[in-house]
Amino acid sequence: MTESRNVVIGVSGGIAAYKACHLIRDFKERGDDVRVVPTPNALNFVGAATFEALSGNPVDTGVFTRVDEVQHVRVGQEADLIVVAPATADVVARIAAGRADDLLTSTILVATCPVVVAPAMHTEMWLNPATQANIRTLRVRGITVLEPAHGRLTGKDTGPGRLLEPVQIAELARTVAETGPLGRGLEGKQVLISAGGTQENIDPVRFIGNRSSGRQGFALAEIAAHKGARVTLVAGDTDELYAPAGADVVRVRSTRDLEVEMNARAVDADVIIMAAAVADFRPASESASKMKKGRDTDALTRIELVENPDVLRGLVDQRRAGETAATIVGFAAETDNVLDNGKAKLKRKGADMLMVNSVAGGAVFGQARNSGWLLGSDGSVREVPDGPKHVVAARIWDAIEAFGLPDPRELAN
Ligand code: CTP
Numbered sequence: 001m002t003e004s005r006n007v008v009i010g011v012s013g014g015i016a017a018y019k020a021c022h023l024i025r026d027f028k029e030r031g032d033d034v035r036v037v038p039t040p041n042a043l044n045f046v047g048a049a050t051f052e053a054l055s056g057n058p059v060d061t062g063v064f065t066r067v068d069e070v071q072h073v074r075v076g077q078e079a080d081l082i083v084v085a086p087a088t089a090d091v092v093a094r095i096a097a098g099r100a101d102d103l104l105t106s107t108i109l110v111a112t113c114p115v116v117v118a119p120a121m122h123t124e125m126w127l128n129p130a131t132q133a134n135i136r137t138l139r140v141r142g143i144t145v146l147e148p149a150h151g152r153l154t155g156k157d158t159g160p161g162r163l164l165e166p167v168q169i170a171e172l173a174r175t176v177a178e179t180g181p182l183g184r185g186l187e188g189k190q191v192l193i194s195a196g197g198t199q200e201n202i203d204p205v206r207f208i209g210n211r212s213s214g215r216q217g218f219a220l221a222e223i224a225a226h227k228g229a230r231v232t233l234v235a236g237d238t239d240e241l242y243a244p245a246g247a248d249v250v251r252v253r254s255t256r257d258l259e260v261e262m263n264a265r266a267v268d269a270d271v272i273i274m275a276a277a278v279a280d281f282r283p284a285s286e287s288a289s290k291m292k293k294g295r296d297t298d299a300l301t302r303i304e305l306v307e308n309p310d311v312l313r314g315l316v317d318q319r320r321a322g323e324t325a326a327t328i329v330g331f332a333a334e335t336d337n338v339l340d341n342g343k344a345k346l347k348r349k350g351a352d353m354l355m356v357n358s359v360a361g362g363a364v365f366g367q368a369r370n371s372g373w374l375l376g377s378d379g380s381v382r383e384v385p386d387g388p389k390h391v392v393a394a395r396i397w398d399a400i401e402a403f404g405l406p407d408p409r410e411l412a413n
Contacts, residue, residue, distance in 0.1 A: 009055075
């Protein structure tokens with residue numbers, strides 16, 4: 001497990017400042033030492049007493065308090081991670097300009113640790129060229145600026161600019177603390193990911209399913225979205241998970257539904273990841289009415305199964321037929337001879353990469369952590385060390401980017 005960190009949570013003056021309270025609790029519950037540094041305006045929304053009580057540390061906004069402790073330098077120097085949430089257009093502009101006119105901006109100017117900024121503002125302010133230029137400046141300097149969520153803003157309007165949920169910000173910030181800034185290598189790329197388990201109906205109340213939670217697929221989609229990709233997530237049965245910022249989420253149940261959605265969307269995709277736990281077999285027939293014990297015992301104890309289409313192989317065939325140029329990545333869960341089975345499966349499926357993990361003893365499914373090996377069709381074998389599924393997702397994306405994405409010029413032909 002990771003050790004505790006000195007986390008600075010910067011809060012600026014927006015309505016979403018109240019959500020910072022949940023963020024503080026999230027880090028505190030994991031054992032981190034949290035120091036809240038609000039801007040003076042943030043205190044118009046949430047009082048210093050709330051931040052002090054939740055963090056267990058004093059709260060100051062200016063550079064002229066506790067001067068004997070040289071706070072305006074020390075807070076930044078001692079931080080292991082800085083998260084600014086919510087970040088208004090104004091604080092983004094001040095960070096971009098290198099200002100140090102309050103304790104938060106001077107802390108960021110001093111810091112050498114990872115800095116994660118979670119913007120929250122009205123859509124017009126977010127899309128304004130001045131804000132977009134400031135965001136680019138921050139990113140070029142190695143600050144991770146998360147994409148805002150799309151949704152209901154203060155008032156009646158909806159659009160991009162909503163603060164991400166605190167659990168999403170915390171998970172992404174911890175990922176950045178472990179792997180470094182999320183680069184923008186997927187800017188303009190179209191990413192198609194399947195996640196979760198499929199359900200194959202026996203009758204209106206019964207189905208054949210599996211234990212997949214969808215967490216790894218959602219984490220891959222979320223990291224891709226914050227690396228600049230346009231993301232479509234085709235999701236089967238999953239735990240209750242937050243939709244990644246800006247992603248188009250398409251819900252499916254059966255393998256055949258999933259196949260239809262993936263095949264249709266593959267054409268525009270630059271990267272396709274099959275993280276779904278697809279049922280290999282389905283009942284040969286689905287009863288239109290509920291099957292009954294007694295009357296249908298014979299049929300229920302002898303459910304005949306037929307093989308489902310192999311979606312991954314179908315996508316590879318689509319590429320062979322020139323219908324997509326996407327880089328194609330599969331997953332494999334194995335219980336024994338993990339590496340050898342994985343290598344054989346990569347070859348059989350014809351994908352570019354395969355993330356193989358060991359599921360012996362109930363590992364991985366439904367768990368918060370994952371590990372394994374990433375195999376490339378070029379013969380490469382990369383070990384992915386044990387870590388939270390978001391950290392694993394960030395490492396998988398690094399490997400996919402290193403493997404190579406389709407060249408836009410080839411796509412144009
Ligand atoms: N997959 C698929 N369609 C299927 C079965 C699997 O697209 N009908 C995909 C999965 O999403 C995964 C990869 O293929 O990306 C490997 O899945 P896995 O279940 O490990 O492979 P199988 O082909 O079912 O092989 P086996 O049963 O021999 O382990």
